[in-house]
Amino acid sequence: MGKIKVVHYINQFFAQIGGEEKADFPAQLRKGEVVGPGLALTQAFGDEAEITATIVCGDSYFNENIESATKQILDWVKEEAPDVFIAGPAFNAGRYGVACGTVADAVQSELNIPSVTSMYVENPGADMFKDKVYIVSTKNSAAGMRGAIKALAPLALKLAKGEKIGASCEEGYIPQNIRVNFFEKERGSRRAVDMLLKKLAGKPFTTEYPMPVFDRVAPNPAVKDLSKATIALVTSGGIVPKGNPDHIESSNASHFGEYDITGVMDLTAETYETAHGGYDPTYANQDADRVLPVDVLRDMEKEGVIGKLHHLYYATVGNGTAVASAKAFAEEIGRRLVADHVDAVILTST
Amino acid sequence: MKLELGKILIHDICFAEKSEIRDGVLYVSKEELEKIVMQEEGIQSVSFDIAKPGESVRITPVKDVIEPRVKVEGPGGIFPGMVAGVETVGSGKTYALKGMAVVTAGPIVGFQEGVIDMTGPGAEYTPFSKTLNLVMVCTPVPGLEAHDYESAVRLSGFRVAAALGELARELQPDETVVYECSDLKESFEKYPGLPRVAYVQMLQSQGLLHDTYVYGVDAKKILPTLLYPTEVMDGAIVSGNCVSACDKNPTYIHENNSVVEDLFAQHGKTLNFVGQIVTNENVYLADKERSSNQTAKLCRMLGLDGVIVSQEGFGNPDTDLIMNCKKIEAEGIKTVIITDEYAGRDGKSQSLADADVAADAVVTGGNANELVILPKLDKVIGTLAYINKIAGANAETLREDGSLAVELQVITGATNETGFGRLSAR
Amino acid sequence: MVKEIERAGIPVVHMCTVTPISMTVGANRIIPAIAIPHPLGNPALTPADEKKLRRRLVEKALKALTTEVDGQTIFKD
Numbered sequence: 103m104g105k106i107k108v109v110h111y112i113n114q115f116f117a118q119i120g121g122e123e124k125a126d127f128p129a130q131l132r133k134g135e136v137v138g139p140g141l142a143l144t145q146a147f148g149d150e151a152e153i154t155a156t157i158v159c160g161d162s163y164f165n166e167n168i169e170s171a172t173k174q175i176l177d178w179v180k181e182e183a184p185d186v187f188i189a190g191p192a193f194n195a196g197r198y199g200v201a202c203g204t205v206a207d208a209v210q211s212e213l214n215i216p217s218v219t220s221m222y223v224e225n226p227g228a229d230m231f232k233d234k235v236y237i238v239s240t241k242n243s244a245a246g247m248r249g250a251i252k253a254l255a256p257l258a259l260k261l262a263k264g265e266k267i268g269a270s271c272e273e274g275y276i277p278q279n280i281r282v283n284f285f286e287k288e289r290g291s292r293r294a295v296d297m298l299l300k301k302l303a304g305k306p307f308t309t310e311y312p313m314p315v316f317d318r319v320a321p322n323p324a325v326k327d328l329s330k331a332t333i334a335l336v337t338s339g340g341i342v343p344k345g346n347p348d349h350i351e352s353s354n355a356s357h358f359g360e361y362d363i364t365g366v367m368d369l370t371a372e373t374y375e376t377a378h379g380g381y382d383p384t385y386a387n388q389d390a391d392r393v394l395p396v397d398v399l400r401d402m403e404k405e406g407v408i409g410k411l412h413h414l415y416y417a418t419v420g421n422g423t424a425v426a427s428a429k430a431f432a433e434e435i436g437r438r439l440v441a442d443h444v445d446a447v448i449l450t451s452t
Numbered sequence: 453m454k455l456e457l458g459k460i461l462i463h464d465i466c467f468a469e470k471s472e473i474r475d476g477v478l479y480v481s482k483e484e485l486e487k488i489v490m491q492e493e494g495i496q497s498v499s500f501d502i503a504k505p506g507e508s509v510r511i512t513p514v515k516d517v518i519e520p521r522v523k524v525e526g527p528g529g530i531f532p533g534m535v536a537g538v539e540t541v542g543s544g545k546t547y548a549l550k551g552m553a554v555v556t557a558g559p560i561v562g563f564q565e566g567v568i569d570m571t572g573p574g575a576e577y578t579p580f581s582k583t584l585n586l587v588m589v590c591t592p593v594p595g596l597e598a599h600d601y602e603s604a605v606r607l608s609g610f611r612v613a614a615a616l617g618e619l620a621r622e623l624q625p626d627e628t629v630v631y632e633c634s635d636l637k638e639s640f641e642k643y644p645g646l647p648r649v650a651y652v653q654m655l656q657s658q659g660l661l662h663d664t665y666v667y668g669v670d671a672k673k674i675l676p677t678l679l680y681p682t683e684v685m686d687g688a689i690v691s692g693n694c695v696s697a698c699d700k701n702p703t704y705i706h707e708n709n710s711v712v713e714d715l716f717a718q719h720g721k722t723l724n725f726v727g728q729i730v731t732n733e734n735v736y737l738a739d740k741e742r743s744s745n746q747t748a749k750l751c752r753m754l755g756l757d758g759v760i761v762s763q764e765g766f767g768n769p770d771t772d773l774i775m776n777c778k779k780i781e782a783e784g785i786k787t788v789i790i791t792d793e794y795a796g797r798d799g800k801s802q803s804l805a806d807a808d809v810a811a812d813a814v815v816t817g818g819n820a821n822e823l824v825i826l827p828k829l830d831k832v833i834g835t836l837a838y839i840n841k842i843a844g845a846n847a848e849t850l851r852e853d854g855s856l857a858v859e860l861q862v863i864t865g866a867t868n869e870t871g872f873g874r875l876s877a878r
Numbered sequence: 879m880v881k882e883i884e885r886a887g888i889p890v891v892h893m894c895t896v897t898p899i900s901m902t903v904g905a906n907r908i909i910p911a912i913a914i915p916h917p918l919g920n921p922a923l924t925p926a927d928e929k930k931l932r933r934r935l936v937e938k939a940l941k942a943l944t945t946e947v948d949g950q951t952i953f954k955d
Contacts, residue, residue: 269876269877269878270878271878272878277878279800280798280799280800281793281795281799281800281803281819281877281878282799282819282877282878283818283819283822283860283875283876283877284875284876284877284878285576285874285875285876286874286875286876287874288874289710289714289871289872289873289874290710290790290815290816290817290868290869290870290871290872290873290874290875290876291710291711291713291714291760291790291870291871291872292710292714292871293815293871293876294711294714294760294762294788294790294815294871295711295714295715295717295718295723295760297788297813297815298649298723298758298759298760298786298788298813299647299718299722301758301786301788301813302647302649302757302758302786309812309813309814310814310815310816310876310877310878311793311803311804311814311816311877312814313807313808313809313811313812313814314802314803314807317881317904318881318950319881319884319885319904319906320906321884321889321906321907321947321949322884322887322888322889322890322906323889323946324889324943324944324945324946324947325943325944326944328940328943328944333940333943336879336883336890338879339917349846349847351843351845351846351847352564352841352842352843353564353696353843353844353859353861354794354796354797354821354843354844354859354861356846379564379696379842379843380767380768380843381658381659381662381735381914381915382658382659382661382662382915383915384598384599384659384915385915385919385921386915386916388921389919391918391919391929391932392917392918392919392921392928392932393916393917393918393919394918395918395932395935395936397929397932398929398932398933398936399936402933402936407940408940418879420767420879421767421843422696422766422767422794422820422821422843422844422861423794424794424795424796424797424798424800424801424821425796425801425802426796426800426801427796427801428879429879429882431879432879432881432882432883433885433886435879435882435883436882436883436885436886436887436888437886439883439886439888440886440887444888445888445889446888446889446890446943447883447888447889447890447891448890448891448893448936448939448940448943449879449880449883449890449891449892449893450893450894450911450917450918451892451893451894451895451896451900451911451917452894452895452914452915452917658914658915659915735895735913735914735915736895736912736913736914737895737896737897737898737910740896740898768895768896768899768914770899771896771899774898775898805899805902805903806898806899806902807902
C-alpha cells in the first residue's frame with residue numbers, strides 16, 4: 103500500500119496570508135502544497151501519509167458564503183480523493199472552528215471520506231459538530247499546536263486505515279455523547295482512591311462520567327370525565343402472557359409486547375408471568391395483578407367508575423434497558439394509543 | 453485490629469484419591485468434596501471439573517466464585533454466620549489459597565447467572581479467567597423451590613471452599629501481608645494530619661438471587677453498620693446473589709475487596725483509613741431513605757473528610773447510590789462513587805437511572821450493554837441450555853456457529869463496581 | 879417511557895416504588911407504589927385485603943389523572 107493521501111483545510115491566517123483584514127480571502131486549492139500546520143502534520147505522519155493538497159479559505163469568506171464555499175471545497179476534495187480529510191486545528195477561533203466543522207462534516211457525510219478536525223472545547227464549532235466528526239481537543243491558542251498535532255496525526259491515520267477508534271480520553275477527541283469502553287491502566291478502586299485524594303486536596307480531577315441533564319415534558323390536561331374515559335395499561339415490569347411469546351429479554355429489552363386482554367378479568371399464575379430479570383419474580387409470577395392491575399380495573403369498569411379498560415396493554419422490561427430503546431418503545435406505544443383514542447394511561451414500573 | 457494474611461500460591465489443581473496441598477499443587481478428592489456437597493438435601497448430584505487459564509473452556513451458568521481461606525489464629529472461622537460461628541473475625545492470622553477459586557454452577561435459578569471464558573475475548577473481561585478454577589456443577593432435586601436451591605448451592609460452595617482452605621492450615625505461606633486498622637481514638641492520635649477516609653460499600657439486597665449476607669444476616673434486614681476493613685478478608689460478607697453477572701460481587705470479590713486493599717495501601721501515608729460502612733439496596737423507598745440517612749449519619753459520627761462509595765448492580769440501586777452520595781456530600785464530606793453504565797449497545801443512552809450534581813466524582817466500570825462476540829470454545833462446563841435467557845442475552849445469542857453474541861452483562865465481573873477491574877468508559 | 883407517552887398527548891400516571899427515579903426522568907403525575915417486586919400488591923396480606931390495597935392505589939392513580947398539575951407532582955395520601 104502506498105502512502106495515505108491527505109487533504110488539509112486551513113484558514114487565511116495559518117496560510118500566512120494575513121489576519122482579520124484578509125478574512126475575505128476566497129477558497130483556494132493548492133495542489134501538491136503543504137502549508138502552515140501541514141508541515142507539522144507531515145512531520146508527524148513520517149512515511150505513512152502525505153498531504154497531497156491544501157485548501158485555504160478566509161474565515162469571513164467561508165461563513166458569508168457557506169453553501170457555495172462548501173460546495174466548491176467538496177468538489178475539490180472529491181477530485182483529490184484523499185484517504186482522510188483534516189481541517190484545522192482551529193483552536194479558539196470561532197469562525198474558523200465553524201468552518202472546519204462544516205467542511206469536515208460535509209466531506210465525511212457527502213463524500214464518505216473519513217474526516218477529522220481539531221479545536222478548543224469552547225469553540226462554538228465544537229458544540230455544533232462534536233457528535234458528527236471527531237474533533238481533537240486543543241488548548242485555546244495556537245501555542246497548543248504541538249499538542250494538537252500529536253493527537254490529530256495518529257487519529258487521522260487510524261481513520262484513514264479504518265481502525266477501531268478508542269475512547270475520547272485515549273484518542274484525545276472531544277467526547278461525542280457516546281460512551282466507549284476501554285481498559286484503563288489502573289484498576290477502578292485505585293482510580294477512586296486517587297480521585298478522592300485530589301478532591302480532598304482541592305486539586306483538579308476529572309470525573310469519568312459527568313452527570314447528565316434530563317429534559318422535561320409539560321403535563322397534559324387532566325381527564326374530565328373518568329366514567330367515559332378509556333384507560334390503557336402500560337408496564338415496564340415485564341408482565342407477559344405465560345411463556346413469553348414475544349421473547350422479551352430479561353434485561354436490555356430490544357422490543358415491547360402488545361397483548362389483547364379482551365375478556366381477561368384477572369391475571370393468574372397459570373396465564374401471566376414476568377419476563378423481567380431485575381427483581382424477584384416470585385410475587386409477580388404468583389399474581390401478575392400485583393404489577394398490572396387488570397383485576398381492579400375490570401371491577402371499576404363494571405361499576406362504571408371508568409368508561410373502559412383499553413383492550414390492549416403494552417409491556418416491556420425496564421431492567422438494564424437503554425433509555426434510547428425505552429424512548430423508542432414509548433413513542434411507538436404512544437402513537438398506537440393515540441390512534442386508538444385512549445384518554446389516559448396508567449404506567450406501572452417495578 | 454490487625455490481620456496477617458498468609459498467601460499460599462497454588463500453581464495447579466489435579467484430581468486425586470486424597471485432598472491435600474503439596475508443593476503448590478492442590479490435589480482434590482472428588483469423593484471427599486461430594487460428601488460435603490451432599491449434606492445439602494436440595495442437591496441431587498454434583499460434578500467437579502477444573503478450568504485453567506488459557507484453556508478453551510467456557511463455564512456457565514456461574515453463580516458464585518469463592519477463594520478458599522482458613523483461619524489459623526484469632527477468633528472465629530471463615531464465612532462467619534454461614535459455615536462458621538458468629539465470632540467477630542478480622543484479627544489474627546488467615547491463610548488464603550491464591551491463584552485459584554471455587555466456582556459454583558448449575559442449572560439456572562433466575563435470569564442473572566454469568567459466563568466465565570478461560571480464553572479468547574471473553575477472558576479479557578473476567579478476572580476469573582486468570583484463576584485456576586475448581587468448578588462444582590450442582591443439580592437440584594426435581595421441583596426444588598428456587599430460594600431453597602439458591603441457598604443449597606451457596607452453602608455448599610462455602611463448605612467446599614472452607615474445606616479446601618483447611619488443607620493449608622499447617623503450611624508455610626509463600627508471602628504474608630499485614631493489614632492493620634486502628635481504633636477511632638488511636639487513629640485520631642496516630643495520624644493527626646491525614647484526611648480521615650472510610651469506605652461505604654453498598655450491598656445487593658433486592659430479594660431472590662439478589663441478596664448478600666453480613667455475618668449470616670440478610671443484608672436487606674440490616675441498618676447500615678460499621679466494620680473493620682479486615683473483617684471482609686475473613687468472609688464476613690458473602691454473596692447470595694446473581695444480579696447481572698458483570699456487576700455483582702461474587703464472594704471472591706468481597707474477600708479480596710480492592711477498595712479495601714487500595715485504601716490500606718495509602719493508609720498512614722496520604723490518608724487515614726478509618727473503617728468500612730456497609731449498607732443495602734432495598735426495594736422499598738422508605739428503606740432506601742432510611743439506609744442512606746443512616747449511612748450519612750455514620751460518616752458524620754466518624755468525623756470523616758472523605759468517602760468512597762461502591763455500588764452493586766444497577767437500575768433502582770442507582771437511586772441508593774445517588775442518595776448516599778448526596779447525603780454524605782451534604783455533611784461536607786468529599787465523596788467519590790464507583791458505578792458502571794447501561795448506556796445502550798450504541799453507548800448513546802443515559803448511563804444511570806438517577807443523577808445529581810453532587811455526584812461530581814465518578815469512577816465507572818464501563819458500559820455493560822456493549823455487545824461482544826464470544827467465539828465457540830471447545831468445552832463447556834455447566835450447560836449452554838439457558839444462555840439465551842440470562843440477563844444480557846437474547847433469543848439470538850447462541851449463533852449457528854456456536855459463538856455467542858452477548859452484552860458484557862453476562863460476563864462475571866466484567867464491569868465490577870468495587871473497581872476490581874481496569875475496564876472503564878468515556 | 880412516561881415522558882414519551884405524555885409527549886404523545888395522553889395524560890399518564892406513573893405508579894412506581896422508586897419515586898426519585900420517576901422525578902429524575904421527568905414523570906408528571908406520580909403515585910408511590912408498595913415495593914419493587916410487587917408495586918401494586920403485598921403478598922403478606924390475604925388475597926382479599928391485597929386486592930383492596932390495589933384498588934386504593936388504582937383509585938389514587940385515577941384521581942391523579944383527573945387532577946390538573948402544573949409540574950411534577952407526587953401524590954401522597
